[in-house]
Amino acid sequence: MPITKQKKREIIKELADKLDRQKAAVFADFSGLKVKDLTDLKNKLRQKGAEFKVAKKTLMNLALKQKGIDADTKTMAGEIAVAMGYDDEVSAAKELYQFSKTNQNIKILGGLLENKLIDAAQVLSLAQLPSKLELLARLTGSLAAPSRNFAGVLQGNLRGLVQALSQIQKSKA
Numbered sequence: 001m002p003i004t005k006q007k008k009r010e011i012i013k014e015l016a017d018k019l020d021r022q023k024a025a026v027f028a029d030f031s032g033l034k035v036k037d038l039t040d041l042k043n044k045l046r047q048k049g050a051e052f053k054v055a056k057k058t059l060m061n062l063a064l065k066q067k068g069i070d071a072d073t074k075t076m077a078g079e080i081a082v083a084m085g086y087d088d089e090v091s092a093a094k095e096l097y098q099f100s101k102t103n104q105n106i107k108i109l110g111g112l113l114e115n116k117l118i119d120a121a122q123v124l125s126l127a128q129l130p131s132k133l134e135l136l137a138r139l140t141g142s143l144a145a146p147s148r149n150f151a152g153v154l155q156g157n158l159r160g161l162v163q164a165l166s167q168i169q170k171s172k173a
Contacts, residue, residue, distance in 0.1 A: 008059060015055055015063035022084035025112040026093050026123055029078030030054070032105040041099050041106070048095050049087030054079070071117040076109045088132050089113060097127035 003011075019025070030038065042052045055063075057073045057080050064071050073080050085092035093111065100106050111123040118126075130138070 011055060011059050012063045012066065015053065015060060016066045018051065018053065018084055019063060019067045019069065019112075021086055022112070023087070024085045024089040024092060024126070026083045026085075026096050027073060027076060027109045027111055028081055028083065028096055028100075029076065029107040029109055030081050030105065031078040033103070034105075037103055037105070041096075044099065045083055045092060045095050048085070048091040050083055050085040050092040050095060052081055052083045054081040067115070069112065069115050069117075071110075071112065078107070078109075080109070090126055090129050090131065093123050093127035094131070097124060 033041075038052075045052050057076070060073045060080060060082065061071075064073070083092040083096050093108075096106065096108055100108060108120050108123050108127075110120050111118050111126075113122075113126065
């Protein structure tokens with residue numbers, strides 16, 4: 001059943017609104033993906049603050065054009081869907097990458113980062129970055145290390161002083 005012009009306008013508006021809110025988006029070919037797997041992927045993405053949206057290439061291009069994003073999904077192979085990450089820049093890419101490791105029916109084709117088109121290789125490198133929480137933990141550890149090391153050095157000096165005093169006391173006794 002063909003989609004009416006009004007319904008197409010609604011889809012374009014919805015896609016444009018979602019593109020406004022996204023921090024990063026990943027385009028994927030989901031040809032051959034079973035409904036059960038697609039539902040599983042959508043649920044995993046939702047848990048990570050992302051969304052998986054299927055739309056016709058023409059409608060996706062119109063929404064991208066409306067937002068001033070220079071990207072053409074018509075050149076991408078297969079059935080196109082877009083995973084949009086709303087919380088951070090890597091969650092959608094990470095989840096799609098993890099899913100594609102176990103399911104060969106989904107292929108990452110490219111993405112958007114800061115409203116600029118990036119290729120599949122750049123999306124994969126983005127997906128392999130540590131999470132924001134992990135990076136913050138590393139930063140905290142790096143900032144705390146000098147003071148922790150300084151405290152260890154001071155404790156070592158105090159221990160040495162106490163041992164030296166103890167040896168002097170034993171030798172006098």
